[in-house]
Amino acid sequence: MSKLKTMTLEWTGESVIFIDQRKLPTQEIYVECETYEDVYVAIKDMIVRGAPAIGASAAFGYVLGAQKFNGAFDSAEGLAYMEKVKEKLASSRPTAVNLFWALDRMHRTFESFRNEPDVVKLLEEEALKIAYEDIEVNRAIGKHGAEVLRDGDTVLTHCNAGALATVDYGTALGVIRAAVEQGKKIKVFADETRPYLQGARLTAWELMKDGIDVTLISDNMAGWVMKKGWINAVVVGADRIAANGDVANKIGTYSVAILAQKHGIPFYVAAPLSTIDLNTPTGDEIPIEERSHREITHVQGVQIAPDNIKCYNPAFDVTPSHLITGIITEKGIVRPPYDVELKKLFE
Structure with missing residues (x-):
């Protein structure tokens, strides 16, 4: 069977x-998932996170589900079983649309080939396609996005939209990586991204491993470094983009966008087409996941708030589209009016 390692x-x-x-970043520990239920837990508990990475992970989870089935896939029982696998994986997290996009694609493949004796192999091939396509897409996003960064620019980013949030290379960090690969000297300010600290733990770790100049700041410092004139552009990722260009991304992104507008700094979103959800009219309809209160009351297991605090x-x-300078995709940079231009990407 084919393999993949990133x-x-x-x-x-x-x-x-x-x-x-x-x-991360203090320990590099690996978790092996042998069943689709294991993959569900890995996504739900944020062992793996980031919209594109979640999508690819769910695709492989779907394959693991198929591998464990001993009956006939062309039977009613076989169809019901694979629908159960899909629904379980889909219930892991609600906001990132890539999860549902990948599972729909896998299930369409299953429905098309469930009469074939090698359906499991075909499902594995489809999951690998999703994964390898993600790497290619991220590099294309990076190439297009690097055009908006000048030699010597300093970029502020929020959360982690890097290799760890994708199969490899990254979306927002892919833009930065591509600019650096072109020979541009780029510096990065990374928000720590409370409460889960993806910026401090993951983005800073990734950029340091790549030798890219990165400065970590707490979230409430973003406005001040902008006022001091230290930021030339903001580049973030996305978990879902509505048809009108509203963008759901890690909590705190909206505040950064408002600050960027106030200081006249361009604000870019880097995301693949699979993150664009034309079936969601505006950001108001995007489901927003609420996570455990412990993520706020504790930091790395240490309690920092009173017991029983609400x-x-x-x-x-959700960042409204009017605050977004451009959406960087694998097909190029989309600019307003987003309700018109996003649809053109799928024509």
Whole structure:
């Protein structure tokens, strides 16, 4: 069977192995998933995270589900079983549309070939296509996005939209990587990204491994470094983009966008077409995941808040399209009016 190995995940043919992103940057621990239920837990518990990475992981989870089925796929029982696999994986996290996009694609492949004796092999091939396409797409996003960065620019980014959030290379960090590969000297300010600290733990770790100049700041410092004139552009990723260009991304992105507009700094979103959801009219219809209150009351297991304090912990917010300078995709940079231009990408 074919195999795949990147920083984010490894497909062995019989299991998916993830780097446990909860443990970074102090420990590099790997978790092996041998069933689709294991993959569900890995996504739900954020062992693997980032919209494109979640999609590819779910695709391999779907394959693992098929591998464990002993009956006939062309029977009613076989169809019901694979629908159960799909629904279980789809219930892991609600906001990132790539999850549902990948599972729909896998299930369409299953429905087309479930009468074939090698349907499991065909499903594996489709999951690998999703993974390898993601790498190619990210590099295309990086190439297009690098055009907006000048030699000597300093970029602010929020959360982690790097190799760890994708199969490899990254979306927002892919733009930065591509600019650096072109010989441009680029510096990065990375928001720590409370409460889960993806910027501090993951983005800073990735960029340092690549030798890219990165400065870590807490989230509430973003406005000040903009006021001091230290930021030339903001580049972030996305978990879902509505038909009108509203963008759901990690909580805190909306605040960064408002600050960028206030200081006249261009604000770019880097995301693949699979993140664009034309069936969601505006950001108001995007489901926003609320996560455990413990993520706010504790940091790396250490309690920092009073017992029984009331908490509100949305994992994402929505940035209105009027705050976004451009959306960088594998087909190029889309600019307003987004309700018109996004649709053209799919024609």
